[in-house]
Amino acid sequence: MVTRMSGGPEILLHVDRGHPETLASQLRAGLRDAIRSGRLMAGTRLPASRVLAEDLRVSRGVVVEAYAQLVAEGFLVTRPGSGTLVSDVAGATPEHSSWWHRRDQQHHRLWRPELDLRPPGPDPTLFPRSQAVRTMTEVFRHLPAAEFGYTGPWGVAALRRQLEFHLGRLRAAMAPADGIVVVTGLTQALTVIARTLATAGYDHVAVEDPSAPVQRHLLQVHGLKPIPIPVDEEGLDVGLLATSGCRVVLTSPSCQFPTGAVMSAARRARLLEWAVANRALIIEDDQRADFHFDRPALACLQGMRPEHVVLIGSVSTTLAPAMRLGWIVPPPQLLQAIAETKRDDDFGTAVMEQYALASWLESGQYNRHVRRARRSYAMRRAALSRQLHQYYPQWAQRGSPAGLEILLELPGSLSDQHVAAHARQQGLGITPLSPMRISTAGPPGLVLSYARLTPRHCADAVQRLELALQAVMTEERTLAAAAIPAQEQEWHLTSADWPAAPDDFYP
Numbered sequence: 080m081v082t083r084m085s086g087g088p089e090i091l092l093h094v095d096r097g098h099p100e101t102l103a104s105q106l107r108a109g110l111r112d113a114i115r116s117g118r119l120m121a122g123t124r125l126p127a128s129r130v131l132a133e134d135l136r137v138s139r140g141v142v143v144e145a146y147a148q149l150v151a152e153g154f155l156v157t158r159p160g161s162g163t164l165v166s167d168v169a170g171a172t173p174e175h176s177s178w179w180h181r182r183d184q185q186h187h188r189l190w191r192p193e194l195d196l197r198p199p200g201p202d203p204t205l206f207p208r209s210q211a212v213r214t215m216t217e218v219f220r221h222l223p224a225a226e227f228g229y230t231g232p233w234g235v236a237a238l239r240r241q242l243e244f245h246l247g248r249l250r251a252a253m254a255p256a257d258g259i260v261v262v263t264g265l266t267q268a269l270t271v272i273a274r275t276l277a278t279a280g281y282d283h284v285a286v287e288d289p290s291a292p293v294q295r296h297l298l299q300v301h302g303l304k305p306i307p308i309p310v311d312e313e314g315l316d317v318g319l320l321a322t323s324g325c326r327v328v329l330t331s332p333s334c335q336f337p338t339g340a341v342m343s344a345a346r347r348a349r350l351l352e353w354a355v356a357n358r359a360l361i362i363e364d365d366q367r368a369d370f371h372f373d374r375p376a377l378a379c380l381q382g383m384r385p386e387h388v389v390l391i392g393s394v395s396t397t398l399a400p401a402m403r404l405g406w407i408v409p410p411p412q413l414l415q416a417i418a419e420t421k422r423d424d425d426f427g428t429a430v431m432e433q434y435a436l437a438s439w440l441e442s443g444q445y446n447r448h449v450r451r452a453r454r455s456y457a458m459r460r461a462a463l464s465r466q467l468h469q470y471y472p473q474w475a476q477r478g479s480p481a482g483l484e485i486l487l488e489l490p491g492s493l494s495d496q497h498v499a500a501h502a503r504q505q506g507l508g509i510t511p512l513s514p515m516r517i518s519t520a521g522p523p524g525l526v527l528s529y530a531r532l533t534p535r536h537c538a539d540a541v542q543r544l545e546l547a548l549q550a551v552m553t554e555e556r557t558l559a560a561a562a563i564p565a566q567e568q569e570w571h572l573t574s575a576d577w578p579a580a581p582d583d584f585y586p
């Protein structure tokens with residue numbers, strides 16, 4: 080019998096009338112077990128004796144007797160006004176809590192730097208909270224009861240309709256509402272696409288080098304082997320892609336992470352030609368298209384060759400990763416298979432958030448928010464870029480004025496991981512470039528996100544970076560003077576700094 084604790088959780092208690100033990104004795108034993116095992120935690124309020132007696136269909140006296148006994152034993156306490164509670168002493172620690180020891184408790188993301196320049200993600204303080212409160216209140220108030228069920232793998236029709244207008248207008252995509260699958264973000268988009276392609280017999284996928292480790296991880300665990308293709312200032316090297324033998328490529332022409340490269344017109348044309356000539360598929364990651372600061376983003380590739388491109392995007396950079404909302408626009412021939420994979424994954428994306436986003440898109444609030452955020456990020460980018468230039472005029476800042484990061488190239492003699500470790504000691508979170516490289520060699524660098532860096536804190540951040548760089552240079556000079564062999568000079572961070580754990584795949 081599941082008994083409702085008044086104002087508290089439910090607890091499973093049994094009494095068996097056929098059992099030789101008395102009902103009060105069974106109830107005492109049941110409560111003791113629940114407290115010892117941690118199912119009833121310290122401070123939990125028990126139901127009133129009358130309520131528990133009703134639920135268990137025993138007389139109230141049986142419950143009163145059991146409670147009194149457990150109070151006497153110290154398992155329970157009574158407090159005027161609060162009723163009967165599990166005592167702090169008896170219920171302090173669940174017996175088996177150590178079984179569920181989570182690896183991410185030591186995870187570096189739990190480290191909160193005073194200044195955080197680590198990608199990805201937007202500035203959460205820009206999130207339009209009051210607008211969200213109003214919209215969500217409306218959604219919960221007015222959503223028809225039928226919409227509280229499973230809405231299917233495609234996503235809410237109202238959102239798909241708005242995405243059709245939005246992606247058509249701003250990205251020149253060919254994305255009819257019936258050709259869109261709403262997902263929980265780019266992560267699920269890549270998961271679903273990889274699984275669908277692996278089931279269809281694909282086994283390799285070309286990926287950009289360098290790129291976010293999360294992308295190749297997702298493709299790999301879902302059955303596609305990533306083949307690295309170098310990226311330069313014009314974007315993915317399509318010549319090398321053509322010789323790779325791959326028939327699927329994941330690329331981000333609008334703004335590559337972490338190099339910030341925007342694919343040139345010549346490369347875009349060659350990439351589409353390659354796809355047509357090889358009957359190949361381009362997975363177009365459009366995540367960073369909303370943040371271009373000198374001119375609007377170029378139209379997406381998908382609109383030009385929808386039969387060869389899967390367009391994917393999410394609101395994780397525009398609103399917040401916590402929204403868990405994104406989309407896939409597959410070519411017609413893959414649409415059904417992708418929707419079925421999504422269905423098998425989770426039966427559909429959370430509905431209320433979909434209605435909220437549909438409403439923001441329809442009212443224009445979403446675009447107003449993105450424009451406001453873009454203005455802030457443009458100022459933050461300019462401030463960081465200026466500061467970096469003052470300190471390091473000879474070091475290149477790579478990438479177009481787009482995205483949410485600046486890639487600061489370091490001299491080849493410096494280890495970017497070493498710099499990141501020293502920055503950590505200065506309370507500054509930065510991301511080294513080298514772990515994002517797969518097999519293409521290149522200079523070390525720092526991927527610096529300005530999304531959360533207000534101009535007020537910019538000078539402070541660069542001063543901390545300078546202290547870290549000074550420390551690294553001093554150490555490296557000392558090592559060189561002591562003529563320590565190059566191999567030993569290589570810096571390896573401890574797992575607390577940069578662990579290669581699966582949950583570390585976000586850069």
Ligand SMILES: Cc1ncc(COP(=O)(O)O)c(C=O)c1O
Nearest residue numbers: 199264265266291336393395400
């Ligand atoms: C660079 C980067 N950041 C973040 C994410 C997570 O995106 P989302 O929140 O849309 O799942 C991904 C997923 O592939 C990514 O590649």
